[in-house]
Amino acid sequence: MKSIQQRLLTSLLIGLPLLWVLTSGFIAWRLWHEIKEMNDTQITQVARYLIGVAPKEDDNKNDYEKDDSKSKKKRPAKIYNLNSKYLSGDLGNAKDDYMGFAIWNKDGRLLMADENGQSFAFLPDQHGFLEESDSAYQRLNPFSKRWRLFYVHDDHDSKHKGRVIAVGQNLDSRQEMIVSAMTVQVLPMLIGLLAFIGLVIWLIRRGFMPLTQISAELAQRQPQDDSPITADVPKEIQPLVTALNVLFVKVAETLAREQRFTADASHELRSPLAALKLQADLLQQQLLQLSDIEDDNQLFYHAQKISNGIERATHLVDQLLILAKIEPQQQLPPEQLEKPDWLILTDIVLSDVNRLGREKHIQLKRSVICDNPADILPILINPILFKLLIRNLLDNAIRYCPDGSLIELQLDTNAISVVDNGLGVEPEQLARLSERFYRPAGQSQLGSGLGLSIVNRIAELHGLTLIFANRLPPDIGFITSVILKK
Amino acid sequence: MARILLIEDDSSIAEGIILGLKSHGMMVDWFSDAKQGEMALQEDMFDAVLLDLTLPKGDGMTVLQNWRAKHIDTPVLIITARDAIANRVAGLNAGADDYLVKPFALDEVIARLQALMRRSQGRSQPEIRYGEVAYQPNTQQVTYQGQVVELTIKEVAILEQMLTHPKQIHSRASLEDKLYGWQQDIESNAIEVHIHHLRKKLGNDFILTKRGIGYYLNPAHSRL
Helix, strand or coil, rough: CCCCHHHHHHHHHHHHHHEEEEEHHHHHHHHHHHHHHHHHHHHHHHHHHHHHHHCCCCCHHHHCCCCCCCCHCCCCCCCCCCCCCCCCCCCCCCCCCEEEEEECHHHHHCEEEEEEEEEECCCCCCCCCCCCHHHHHHHHCCCCCCCCEEEECCCHHHHHEEEEEEEEEEHHHHHHHHHHHHHHHHHHHHHHHHHHHHEEEEEEHHHHHHHHHHHHHHHHHCCCCCCCCCCCCCCCHHHHHHHHHHHHHHHHHHHHHHHHHHHHHHHHHHHHHHHHHHHHHHHHHHHCCCCCCHHHHHHHHHHHHHHHHHHHHHHHHHHHHHHHHCCCCCCCHHHHHHHCCCCHHHHHHHHHHHHHHHHHHEEEEEEEEEHHHHHHHCCCCCHHHHHHHHHHHHHHHHHHCCCCCCCEEEEEEEEEEEECCCCCCHHHHCCCCCCCCCCCCCCCCCCCCCCCHHHHHHHCCCEEEEEEEEEECCCCCCCEEEEHHH | CCCEEECCCCCCHHHHHHHHHCCCCCCEEECCCEEEEEEEECCCCCEEEEEECCCCCHHHHHHHHHHHHCCCCCCCCEEEECCHHHHHHHHCCCCEEEEEEEEHHHHHHHHHHHHHHHCCCCCCCCEEECEEEEEECCEEEEEEEEECCCCCHHHHHHHHHHHCCCCCCHHHHHHHHHHHCCCCCCCCCCCHHHHHHHHHHCCCCEEECCCCCEEEECHHHHCC
């Protein structure tokens, strides 16, 4: 599920640039259009002036070059450029190649032109702007220099009937003009857009900060914590926070009640067991006093059975209470965590269960799989719970292995495993092993079926996963491991 | 004779403890509520106190705190069903000398009580006697009928285990566990051999066998 923050950011970050592109596109299109219109107007304007001021073919002789006086008919055209003596003063940023013009008489003789105009073709049939589709346009616009040309015929003055005037504008210059105009427009808009996007991201992040803060607070929260959320939240979220605060108190109360119940239950369950155990102990002691009676074996056997029964009930009560205590915990309180010395810790546990093993002639072994004992499972643990975990695993292995088996506690960098050479577990039972009160049918061993549930819970609290597997052939036996979650 | 104050509201537990302690030569005064129990303890009247925490008319913890506030230093062993670590720590911090969670074995209560009394009297390792056998834990010396008996280290360890838990049957597995720990493997009849040697040195009927269950000290000798 996407967060509101992500959704907002995604749509804004796609939407804003899209909108920007559309706006800029429209502006560019309008600009292009306006500039074209302006330039075309300018061209026709220039043509209009030229009609008025263009030289008559035969007068103003002075204006023509006079070096060849033999034949008037072969007089060359008068050519202008910006640097010619006819223009003086500050030319500003004027460029010579921006526009051009040419004037021909009706026979096509060039009367007058500027530098650019000399290359214009004489097109006696052309009126108005030369369109791109015209063949002349193709001819007049070879690769680099492209011109927009306007042809006009001077038909009004009878004396100079048929003069052709062509005015052209360099399209490169026109494009340059449009591009620079658009750059001037678009660049600040682009910078504005980037700044705006930055602002939007910052504002959204800031707006969602209280929510992020609440999430962080909730993630760290212990179930028994009933203190209200301290984050400074906006008005819209306040009802949610208020509801949460009420819920916290309720949950904490429920937990406290449950823990009280557990404490009461432990008292109520243990007291009668303690009384029974004392009586059974006394009974056994008194039976020992009667050791001279020949057939007391039977009596002692019964007393022993009572003791075993009490032990079994005690074990069940212990397991139930442990489970009740660790089940509601989300995480272990940091003050209970410490870095373990695995060798010392496992020594203690192995010693604890050793007697049970001895009774079945089971040999216990410990092997460190990794090279350096300092590398064994580098996590912080609650030593009491973790001892219980290993103890339960070993206990199970001892209970369910036949006499004379070998049980190995393996310590590795990412796992602690108990490997036996017993009979293994039927594959269909593997998945159910850690269920509460589940015991494979036909067990002769004492047990409550809670041991592995406890192991599972403790493993989870330490960020470990509990897995079961039969050993691969040719080995037989069973492996239980708690493995570091990847 | 050691005098013990027992404050416990569950009568069947109390009766069991009283019988058990009596058989170990201790006198027990029993009170079943917090008020009476607290009143009962005055300076130097008792050698040790067995204190339950969940009591009528008050809480064991309060009783303990009140005693310690009055500078009564009698050793206190808490016996309770409250097994949380926090409870144990609170109990010990309030001035208890030891903490035992129900249900417990009678032997353990007795052993811990004796340890507490030894410590309060400044004797950490007294001589243990059982009939004609005497054992000095600090020198590990064993005498039988007043004569020093030479025992091997393993034999001493087995004897010590049986003498410190005299009214109990010791299974072969539990003795093996005490002797070898978890790391060593042993021949299957090692314990039998050691017991056989002990009987030769301390008298044939000093250690008895309960078939299929284990070994125990002959109760007849304890009365000598």
